[in-house]
Amino acid sequence: MNEARAAGVQPWHLRARGFKQAGPGVWAAATLAEAPLYALEAARCRLPSEAVFAGSTAAWLHGLDVAPCSPIEVLVPEACGVSGRVGMRVSRSSFRLDEVERRHGLPVTTMPRTLVDLGRRLRLPDSVAVADMALRAELLTMAELEAAVRRIGGHRNVARVRRMVELVAPNAESAMESRLRILLVEAGLPAPEVQVKLYAADGEFLARADLFYRDAGLVIEYDGETHKHTVAEDNRRQNGLVNAGYTPLRFTASDVLGNPRGVVAQVRAALAKRAA
Numbered sequence: 001m002n003e004a005r006a007a008g009v010q011p012w013h014l015r016a017r018g019f020k021q022a023g024p025g026v027w028a029a030a031t032l033a034e035a036p037l038y039a040l041e042a043a044r045c046r047l048p049s050e051a052v053f054a055g056s057t058a059a060w061l062h063g064l065d066v067a068p069c070s071p072i073e074v075l076v077p078e079a080c081g082v083s084g085r086v087g088m089r090v091s092r093s094s095f096r097l098d099e100v101e102r103r104h105g106l107p108v109t110t111m112p113r114t115l116v117d118l119g120r121r122l123r124l125p126d127s128v129a130v131a132d133m134a135l136r137a138e139l140l141t142m143a144e145l146e147a148a149v150r151r152i153g154g155h156r157n158v159a160r161v162r163r164m165v166e167l168v169a170p171n172a173e174s175a176m177e178s179r180l181r182i183l184l185v186e187a188g189l190p191a192p193e194v195q196v197k198l199y200a201a202d203g204e205f206l207a208r209a210d211l212f213y214r215d216a217g218l219v220i221e222y223d224g225e226t227h228k229h230t231v232a233e234d235n236r237r238q239n240g241l242v243n244a245g246y247t248p249l250r251f252t253a254s255d256v257l258g259n260p261r262g263v264v265a266q267v268r269a270a271l272a273k274r275a276a
Helices: 002-005 011-016 034-042 055-061 111-121 124-136 142-152 159-167 175-186 231-243 254-256 260-275
Strands: 019-023 028-029 071-074 088-092 102-105 105-108 193-199 205-213 216-223 249-254
Touching: 034 055, 034 071, 034 105, 034 216, 055 071, 055 105, 055 111, 055 124, 102 231, 105 111, 105 231, 111 124, 111 142, 111 159, 124 142, 124 159, 124 175, 142 159, 175 205, 175 254, 175 260, 205 231, 216 260, 231 249, 249 260, 254 260
Parallel strands: 071 088, 216 249
Antiparallel strands: 019 028, 102 105, 193 205, 205 216
8 A cells, every 4th residue: 555655546446447445454356355366375475574474365376276375374473573464373382494485476384384284273173174175186295294293393283183194084185075084083983994996706896985894894974065976877886885795874065064874874873783
């Protein structure tokens, strides 16, 4: 805004010319102001030079499918005197120079440091889901993640981060599939295998199970909003699994998020039935 005033342009001129306020003292074209990257660039103008984007914001800048601006997450050194900002979560913590890089021209925590920070703050199903996505996209290796965990030593919530690392599955195909898996584990059930190819006795390929309890022959499928198969294909697939002696269970996001106890109860009952 200072630059605009220096050029003789007032706020009402900006509004009249199709600009929108993207933050205190920051204006952008109205068609761009709501785009996440422009919101982050506007936020950067309001932050001290030492600040870096972190958490879910950093994860989005690394290319992961997460919400980047709800709120914008920022990390500053412990000695930095910056106060909170509207629409931002500003955290103070020490970080090393090699834990910062640039994405889309903006300073962000590296992928290993980003996952460590998320692991300390998020619920386990959510942190594992993000870690699964990052590993599947090959944005880091398990060795890099484990090294980042060792570096934080005895910091607050480090046990949660270590538990996240224990439960990651790089071959998980969706965030909701990861949340379903962790829902079962947190309920005290064994961790299922992930993305397992299943065959009939004659060697015919039947399906690839999202989650699988081998001893019980229990196949757990997550049906996303963009379903992969037609109804006819689903029926053939399910009938083939049943005829081969498998027990299929299928869940949706509304089950996992809206009725988690019901999901756990169904899986527990199916495991108990096969064990009887």
